[in-house]
Amino acid sequence: MILVGAVKVGIPEFLNGIGKGVEQHAEKLESEFGDFQKLLVARTLKLKRLGLKCQERKMILKYAHKYRLGLWRPRAEPLKS
Template identity: 75%
Template sequence: MAWRQMLFHTNSSSILVPFSTAGFARFSTKSNPYLVKVGIPEFLNGIGNGVESHVAKLESEIGDFQKLLVTRTLRLKKLGVPCKHRKLILKYTHKYRLGLWRPRAQPIKA
């Protein structure tokens, strides 16, 4: 009932102001120190779980990272990627397109 009142009664006293502050992170308290340029190898290494073993195959057949983001499961199956790895690749490509996940930047080891 309270939501209905807030949504349908739009007088000047019930206008909602969204919470916004410039100093706070929106979704996460941790931030990446720098952004990594994302290609197929960086993306698959970021997924982990053995998916990085398909880097050479996917780079030679698909070629571009933007094409990997729209690749379907049948194409990956024809390339010989096992089911578990296909599921992981498709799950993380969907998250990447929505902006919910990015591969972590690996610190340079000296």
């Protein structure tokens, strides 16, 4: 896990930060990658083999790229609607 401010960022926190349904794959990705750093460098074919839909793969890869560049961080607390 990586500390951002006082927030621990792991695979579940990252996917919850993205939202839009990708958080349902947290357990599957956690068991496959184990480490958040491995998810950040994952390729689309690996995600496809895990059964993720195209839109979900694109979203995860887009936010992983933004995270690596330092342009986006998951929120400490989810937004309340």
